[in-house]
Amino acid sequence: MNLSTEVIEKSDKKKILKVAGEVDAYTAPELKANLNPLTEQEGAEVVVDLTEVSYIDSTGLGIFIGALKSAENHDATLRLTGLNDRVKRLFTITGLDEVITIDDENTEEAK
């Protein structure tokens, strides 16, 4: 029931946030605290790698909606990658896959 995050700076603009663990009401604030500074950078390309995320619920989905808004306001982009089937399913059920860019590829680092 823990969460860990790591920021990988690919360039000035491109940042990858690697997230591992479970995103729920307890851990979501930590995700938010690590994700928001990235999307608040003007013109940033933010990729969130969810390969190691085993569980997410609506609290986590809300964080990504917030991050999408933040990116929109700062002329930045937000992309999610590495979602397992369960995590992907929640984005589909809630219709969030229609508003947030989601990769079908696995991890960003492999590219």
Add this chain to the structure above:
Amino acid sequence: MERQSDYLEMTLPAKPQYVGIARLTVSGLANRLGFSYDDIEDIKIAIAEACTNVVNHAYEETGNMHLSCNVFEDRVEMVVADTGQSFVLEELDQNLGPVDSRKPIDELKEGGLGLFLIDTLMDKVEISGENGVAISMTKFLQRDEVENNVDGVSTETNAQEQK
């Protein structure tokens, strides 16, 4: 009369760090009852959503959330209840639904998906709001259906009985 096999309940502080405890509890229970991997994940999410609602909305200061599970042969009924301030049920129904992708991003709401997920992932959901809020969620075991499909014996037996 239906035979009820087991009942279990637990009371947890309405704090974010205990949502995961409730989730693990129902995960263990559902696993023991023979639910499929996907159904166990659905149950985990539904319970977490119900508990998260309690944590975020039920109490102005501190309080408890109550998880109870009734185990039947063909299903499990789980109730997450609080004794906090009841919310307006009509107001909730209007907000129940997936994200509308036609809306501008700025108008998307960051909350409100929890009850929609519960409703989508569980087979039967009932919300009551008198002394606090109680959400009752039922998930059926799919095991019997599969067995019926595999051999038609039970169907034939039923047909014969009707004659």
